Amino acid sequence: xxxxxxxxxxxxxxxxxxxxxxxxxxxxxxxxxxxxxxxxxxxxxxxxxxxxxxxxxxxxxxxxxxxxxxxxxxxxxxxxxxxxxxxxxxxxxxxxxxxxxxxxxxxxxxxxxxxxxxxxxxxxxxxxxxxxxxxxxxxxxxxxxxxxxxxxxxxxxxxxxxxxxxxxxxxxxxxxxxxxxxxxxxxxxxxxxxxxxxxxxxxxxxxxxxxxxxxxxxxxxxxxxxxxxxxxxxxxxxxxxxxxxxxxxxxxxxxxxxxxxxxxxxxxxxxxxxxxxxxxxxxxxxxxxxxxxxxxxxxxxxxxxxxxxxxxxxxxxxxxxxxxxxxxxxxxxxxxxxxxxxxxxxxxxxxxxxxxxxxxxxxxxxxxxxxxxxxxxxxxxxxxxxxxxxxxxxxxxxxxxxxxxxxxxxxxxxxxxxxxxxxxxxxxxxxxxxxxxxxxxxxxxxxxxxxxxxxxxxxxxxxxxxxxxxxxxxxxxxxxxxxxxxxxxxxxxxxxxxxxxxxxxxxxxxxxxxxxxxxxxxxxxxxxxxxxxxxxxxxxxxxxxxxxxxxxxxxx
Amino acid sequence: xxxxxxxxxxxxxxxxxxxxxxxxxxxxxxxxxxxxxxxxxxxxxxxxxxxxxxxxxxxxxxxxxxxxxxxxxxxxxxxxxxxxxxxxxxxxxxxxxxxxxxxxxxxxxxxxxxxxxxxxxxxxxxxxxxxxxxxxxxxxxxxxxxxxxxxxxxxxxxxxxxxxxxxxxxxxxxxxxxxxxxxxxxxxxxxxxxxxxxxxxxxxxxxxxxxxxxxxxxxxxxxxxxxxxxxxxxxxxxxxxxxxxxxxxxxxxxxxxxxxxxxxxxxxxxxxxxxxxxxxxxxxxxxxxxxxxxxxxxxxxxxxxx
Numbered sequence: 087x088x089x090x091x092x093x094x095x096x097x098x099x100x101x102x103x104x105x106x107x108x109x110x111x112x113x114x115x116x117x118x119x120x121x122x123x124x125x126x127x128x129x130x131x132x133x134x135x136x137x138x139x140x141x142x143x144x145x146x147x148x149x150x151x152x153x154x155x156x157x158x159x160x161x162x163x164x165x166x167x168x169x170x171x172x173x174x175x176x177x178x179x180x181x182x183x184x185x186x187x188x189x190x191x192x193x194x195x196x197x198x199x200x201x202x203x204x205x206x207x208x209x210x211x212x213x214x215x216x217x218x219x220x221x222x223x224x225x226x227x228x229x230x231x232x233x234x235x236x237x238x239x240x241x242x243x244x245x246x247x248x249x250x251x252x253x254x255x256x257x258x259x260x261x262x263x264x265x266x267x268x269x270x271x272x273x274x275x276x277x278x279x280x281x282x283x284x285x286x287x288x289x290x291x292x293x294x295x296x297x298x299x300x301x302x303x304x305x306x307x308x309x310x311x312x313x314x315x316x317x318x319x320x321x322x323x324x325x326x327x328x329x330x331x332x333x334x335x336x337x338x339x340x341x342x343x344x345x346x347x348x349x350x351x352x353x354x355x356x357x358x359x360x361x362x363x364x365x366x367x368x369x370x371x372x373x374x375x376x377x378x379x380x381x382x383x384x385x386x387x388x389x390x391x392x393x394x395x396x397x398x399x400x401x402x403x404x405x406x407x408x409x410x411x412x413x414x415x416x417x418x419x420x421x422x423x424x425x426x427x428x429x430x431x432x433x434x435x436x437x438x439x440x441x442x443x444x445x446x447x448x449x450x451x452x453x454x455x456x457x458x459x460x461x462x463x464x465x466x467x468x469x470x471x472x473x474x475x476x477x478x479x480x481x482x483x484x485x486x487x488x489x490x491x492x493x494x495x496x497x498x499x500x501x502x503x504x505x506x507x508x509x510x511x512x513x514x515x516x517x518x519x520x521x522x523x524x525x526x527x528x529x530x531x532x533x534x535x536x537x538x539x540x541x542x543x544x545x546x547x548x549x550x551x552x553x554x555x556x557x558x559x560x561x562x563x564x565x566x567x568x569x570x571x572x573x574x575x576x577x578x579x580x581x582x583x584x585x586x587x588x589x590x591x592x593x594x595x596x597x598x599x600x601x602x603x604x605x606x607x608x609x610x611x612x613x614x615x616x617x618x619x620x621x622x623x624x625x626x627x628x629x630x631x632x633x634x635x636x637x638x639x640x641x642x
Numbered sequence: 643x644x645x646x647x648x649x650x651x652x653x654x655x656x657x658x659x660x661x662x663x664x665x666x667x668x669x670x671x672x673x674x675x676x677x678x679x680x681x682x683x684x685x686x687x688x689x690x691x692x693x694x695x696x697x698x699x700x701x702x703x704x705x706x707x708x709x710x711x712x713x714x715x716x717x718x719x720x721x722x723x724x725x726x727x728x729x730x731x732x733x734x735x736x737x738x739x740x741x742x743x744x745x746x747x748x749x750x751x752x753x754x755x756x757x758x759x760x761x762x763x764x765x766x767x768x769x770x771x772x773x774x775x776x777x778x779x780x781x782x783x784x785x786x787x788x789x790x791x792x793x794x795x796x797x798x799x800x801x802x803x804x805x806x807x808x809x810x811x812x813x814x815x816x817x818x819x820x821x822x823x824x825x826x827x828x829x830x831x832x833x834x835x836x837x838x839x840x841x842x843x844x845x846x847x848x849x850x851x852x853x854x855x856x857x858x859x860x861x862x863x864x865x866x867x868x869x870x871x872x873x874x875x876x877x878x879x880x881x882x883x884x885x886x887x888x889x890x891x892x893x894x895x896x897x898x899x900x901x902x903x904x905x906x907x908x909x910x911x912x913x914x915x916x917x918x919x920x921x922x923x924x925x926x927x928x929x930x931x932x933x934x935x936x937x938x939x940x941x942x943x944x945x946x947x948x
Contacts, residue, residue, distance in 0.1 A: 164798040174706050417802055 089130030090115050090123050091571060096135035096550060099517050100142065101526040102539030106518045112140065114546040117570040121542045135550055138565055141521045142538050143202025143547030147528040148322075148352055148387050149469040151192050152206045152220040152231065154213045155399040155429045158419055159186045159470075162431055163397060165415070177583045185396040185433075185470045189223040193586075195476055197226035198578050200549035200564040203537060203586065206231040207271055207322060207352065208401050211238065212424035212612075214265035215620055221588065222628035226574060228537070228547075230268035230589035232322050233261050234401055236304050237278040237427040240606055246297040251310055252596070258311040259595030260603065264619040266590045268532065268636070270312050271322035271352075273401040275304035278428040281404040288404070290326055290339050301326050302343055309347050315593040316639035318533020320348035320385070325357050328405040332361040334370025341377055341384055350531065353389025353468040355450040363505055365441055369449040372507070375456035385531055386457070389468035390450035390481055393438040393498075398471045399431050406430020424612060436473070444502035448495075454485055455511045460522040461530070478524075479562035485515040486557045533636050534589065546571035585631040593638045664721035667694075668728060672716050675733040677705035678753055679714065682736035686744025686763060689722040697722075735772075738765040741782065745909075754791070757784040760808065764909045770814070774798070779827065780807040783909055789814035792836065795829050795848075796822035803844055805829070809902060811913070818855065821848045824865065828902060830917070840867040843940060847898065851919060857881055862933045862940030868895075871928055871944040884932030884942065891925050895945070924948030 091114040098110040113120050113129075123129070150156055160167070160183065167182040172191050174180040181191030196204055204224070209217040209231035221229045235241055235258060244254055258270060276299060277288040283296050291300050305323065312321045325340045327333035337357040341349070351357070354374060362368040378384050395414070400406050403420050407430060410418045414435040421429045436443040450472070457463045465482070469475040484491050488511075495503050503509070515523070529538020536545045548568040554560040563578030574582050600615070607615040625633050669684070680703040689697055698712030711717070719726075723744035727734060732751030739755070742762040754772035757765045761781040770788035776795040790812045795805035796819050803825040810829045818836030821829055824846045834852035842861040853873040860881045899920040906913035928944030 162800045164800045173703065173708060180706055415802060417800075 088116050089128045090120070092129050092132040093135050093140065093548070093550070094132055096138045096140035098140045098540060099521040100540040101518060101522045102142075102530070103541045105540070110140075112540060112548070114548075114568070114571040117546055117572075118536075119540055119542055119544045119546050119548075133550075133566065135566075137553065139517065139551045139553055140540070141200075141517075141549050141551070142525045142529075142540050142544070143549050143567065143569070144200050144524040145203040145205075145528040145532075145534070145538055146196070146201055146466065146469075146475065146524075147205055147464045147532065148207045148389075148466045149204050149475055150206065150208060150399055150471070151189070151204055151224055151229075151469070153209050153217040154423060155208070155401070155431060156186055156220070157216075158421070158429065159397045159399050159431045159433075160188070162417060162419060163433060166395075166397070166433075175580065178580050184476075185474050186399070187474075189220055190225060192475075193225040193227055194580055197567055197569070197575050197580060197584075198564075199476070199478060199562060200551070200567050200575070201227060201475075202547035202549070202567070202569055203228035203230075203534070203589075205229065205268065205532065205589075208232070208234050208273065208324075209265060209267065210234050210401065210423050210426045210429075211261055211265050212426045212618075214267075215624070218266060218588070218620060218625060219628050222625075224586075226569065226580075226584050226586060228586035228589060228634075230532075231265075232269035232271040232319070233265045233267035234271050234273055234427050235261060236272035236275045236308055237401075239279070239425050239610070240603070241307075242276065242279060242294070242297045242299065242304075245299045245303055245307055251307065251314075253599060253602075254307050255311040255314045256595045256599035257603070258308065259315050259593040260599055262315075262317070262591055262593055263595070266588065266620050266622075266625055266633075268589045268591055269317060269319035269322055270308065271324065272305065272308050273324040273427060274326055274328065274404060275301035275308075275323075277301065277326060277404050278402060279425075281407065281428065282422060282425075286404065286408070287330070288326060290336050290343070305340065305343060309344060309349060313347055315595075317591060317593060318636060318638065319531055320350045320383075322350050322352055324352050324400075324402065328353075328356050328400075328402055329359075329409065330405070331359050331367045334358050334360050334373055337370075337374060338377055341374075341381065344381075344383060346381075346383055348383045348385075350385045350387070352387050353466065353471065354386045355389045355391070355446065355453055355472070356468075358449050358453065359445075363501075365445075365501065367442060367445060369445060369452055369506060371449045371452035371456060375453055378462065379456075379458050382459075382462070385462040385464070385527075386453070387464035387466040387468075388450050388453050389466055389472050390454070391436050391443065391446045392467060392473035392477045392480060393436045393443065393447065394473055394477070395433075395435045396470045396473055397431065397433040399429075400471060401427045401429055403428030403430045406432050409434070425610075438498045441499045441501055444499035447498060448502050448506045448508055451484060451491070451508055452506065452511075454515075455508070455513045460515075460519045461527045463523060464528050464531070465520075465523045479558045479560075482515075482520060482561045483556070483558040486517075486520065488512060488514050532589075535636070585629065587631045587634045588625055588629050589634045589636060590625075591638055592635055664724075665719040666721050666724040666726050667697075667717065667719040668726045669711075669715040669717060669730075670728045671714055671730060674729070675704075675714070675731045678733050678735050679704045679730075680735050681727075682739035682758075684711070684725060685738055685741040685746065686723045686725060687740070687742055689725070690744075692722060694720065732769070732772075737767070738763070738784075741765065751788065756786075757782070757810075760784065764913075766910075766913075773817070776805050776808070776810045776829075779805045779810070782808045783906065783913065784808065784810045785913055786810070786812045786814070789833070790816045790820075790831075792817035793819045793822060795820065795824050795827070805846065809905060811906075811917075815852065816850075820850075821846065821865075821867075824848070828898070830902070832919075834873075840865065840940070840942075842936075843867070859884060859930075859932055859940055859942050861936050863936050864939040866940070867942045868945055869942060870923075871946050874928070874944050880930070880942075881933060881935075883934040883938075884930050885934060885938075887929040887931050890927045890929045890943075892927055892943075893925055895920065895923060895925070922947055
């Protein structure tokens with residue numbers, strides 16, 4: 087009988103099981119957390135963690151760490167790599183990059199911050215094989231990806247012809263299977279396709295010039311399909327009008343369009359701008375937060391920006407194209423990918439003395455502090471679009487320490503600070519709430535039953551922090567990180583290599599959809615349908631740790 | 643023309659008097675180098691004011707493994723503004739990175755990124771270099787006695803521009819993609835070069851005394867590529883978007899020569915040797931204009947003997 091490992095005397099924050107800062111012993115057996123073993127069981131290793139804080143391994147629900155766009159950004163930014171080289175260590179490979187690190191550096195840095203799972207939100211179907219191979223090269227963390235639909239020709243044709251929702255549902259399910267996805271995302275519904283037909287904006291109720299459908303129709307169809315299939319994660323929506331002043335109204339309309347159905351709105355900070363004030367650019371965070379507080383079916387992640395050099399990578403070609411004049415350094419790439427969707431890469435430097443950037447920073451923090459329910463709010467910077475993920479500890483400190491927040495507020499453009507209610511908001515996040523934001527809530531939203539908590543049966547992905555008044559320091563160098571029960575990080579440094587698993591779904595669907603699809607692939611696509619689909623065997627070949635399948639609660 | 647007065651020469655070398663007594667600092671590997679060594683940390687700027695024992699403790703990367711200078715090199719001499727590297731088996735990378743002053747000599751071959759980001763001083767390599775020599779260079783003088791690899795004075799993929807100033811003189815041949823996206827400065831090649839010289843060039847001057855490879859000046863926006871007409875006849879493939887615009891009379895070549903050889907002379911008399919050949923050319927140029935697909939402000943000038 088395999089021996090037990092004991093984590094003794096730590097203070098546990100486990101929101102899923104309602105444990106708020108209680109002293110508990112945790113037992114690990116065979117890579118999983120278990121109940122207190124019988125007294126005659128052999129405990130092979132006891133870690134004395136008295137006074138330390140124990141949380142589950144953190145989960146990043148929205149971080150662009152794979153897919154074609156990350157590689158394009160890497161190719162485009164040799165200076166980003168040259169400025170931040172990482173030498174090989176005893177257990178680690180060399181790497182480089184600050185804004186868009188190499189895959190290995192990404193995995194190591196996430197683990198060194200106590201993250202044990204990361205999810206790539208924008209996997210284009212035709213790029214899925216590449217994305218999974220790239221994720222397989224990202225060590226230390228568990229991973230998964232959401233497939234991007236809503237700008238692909240096949241779906242838009244179906245919508246234009248007003249096909250039966252059941253057919254759309256089966257197509258979505260087929261795509262989730264074929265691309266080994268963990269969810270479905272829609273980016274600027276129909277807008278990326280409209281960009282290719284020379285439309286430079288597409289509001290929620292504006293018609294696509296070719297297909298004649300509106301983003302609202304696309305959104306409705308996909309929300310219904312995802313609900314129908316019972317995917318654990320609701321439709322992951324990157325809305326219309328990203329970054330456009332005055333887009334808060336579009337965002338509220340989009341949120342209202344759900345009519346009580348579940349939806350996740352991502353990087354909502356970029357969608358919460360008004361047009362008030364002398365700069366004709368203001369924060370609409372209060373209205374958005376109020377709406378979300380009232381509607382329990384909605385969840386959001388923030389996409390906070392932090393002041394630094396970074397690179398914005400997004401499938402939303404339409405709004406990336408609009409951002410080209412602001413590129414720093416002045417280069418960019420806008421591409422189409424197999425008529426599936428698009429890709430825009432624009433390097434960007436957020437400056438605290440720039441009014442627009444300062445207001446984006448303020449808007450994000452307002453959203454964090456005004457949205458009341460932490461279970462429907464996830465902490466992201468939309469890596470690398472708002473800031474590289476390595477800024478998370480800084481962001482946690484901003485949320486947990488109002489004096490620090492005020493000090494930082496004093497350094498930004500005075501007009502942005504002046505109009506904001508931020509100085510008056512007294513709210514400080516507690517450790518328990520941070521544990522919800524970064525562990526329990528993402529795991530629950532994604533339906534990762536055995537992840538993100540410390541109850542019996544959970545996978546033993548555990549992070550141990552040494553309490554420190556400076557929360558940035560505390561969260562940037564965890565004392566210990568355990569992955570599947572084995573220690574991988576000590577005092578913020580990698581001590582052993584690990585390979586995470588791939589998370590995926592298997593919704594049920596009607597085989598009949600393949601007949602139509604096969605014809606479409608033969609007529610229009612660059613690969614045949616059977617080659618397009620990623621087999622389980624391929625995933626296992628690239629990623630030796632294996633594939634974790636999660637349950638769908640199909641209603642049909 | 644007779645621009646060689648004594649005055650600029652004397653004015654531009656003030657340092658020699660104080661340092662004449664110092665012996666150049668020499669680096670010799672204790673064992674033959676079998677792996678690439680990154681010696682970006684060993685430049686006159688970074689060693690300025692350090693003693694020999696201090697220099698021996700500086701970190702240096704040998705094939706990605708962190709060691710100290712003393713682990714690899716035997717040091718002799720004391721002048722930190724005059725560095726000599728001996729017997730390094732062509733393994734030195736990033737030689738003279740970001741140097742702004744002083745002088746470095748490599749007695750043998752150097753590897754990739756020689757003179758990367760240098761903005762002043764003299765870097766002389768008495769052998770060949772690897773790829774991307776003169777990358778990010780914005781000033782100073784890089785003299786390569788042997789051949790240069792590919793991408794001399796060019797940008798890395800993804801960068802907006804290559805070499806941004808300074809003078810590079812190659813006494814041997816240069817590789818492919820010479821001066822790709824070059825923005826400013828002067829490159830002189832005594833020998834031939836590989837395919838795509840001056841591709842996507844933004845500005846600056848490349849003087850090639852031997853034969854160019856295929857497709858010179860492809861995607862050239864501005865800038866000048868000078869080639870002797872004699873070797874042009876042997877160059878076959880010009881992209882169709884270049885236009886032959888007849889001949890021109892321009893006095894600028896001699897001004898260019900004066901400028902280059904004055905700068906060379908104030909560093910080291912030996913550096914001027916290569917430039918004497920210019921005197922044989924006259925003021926007449928064949929004038930090819932292009933690349934018309936990218937604005938067409940670039941020029942390929944065909945030098946004719948006087």
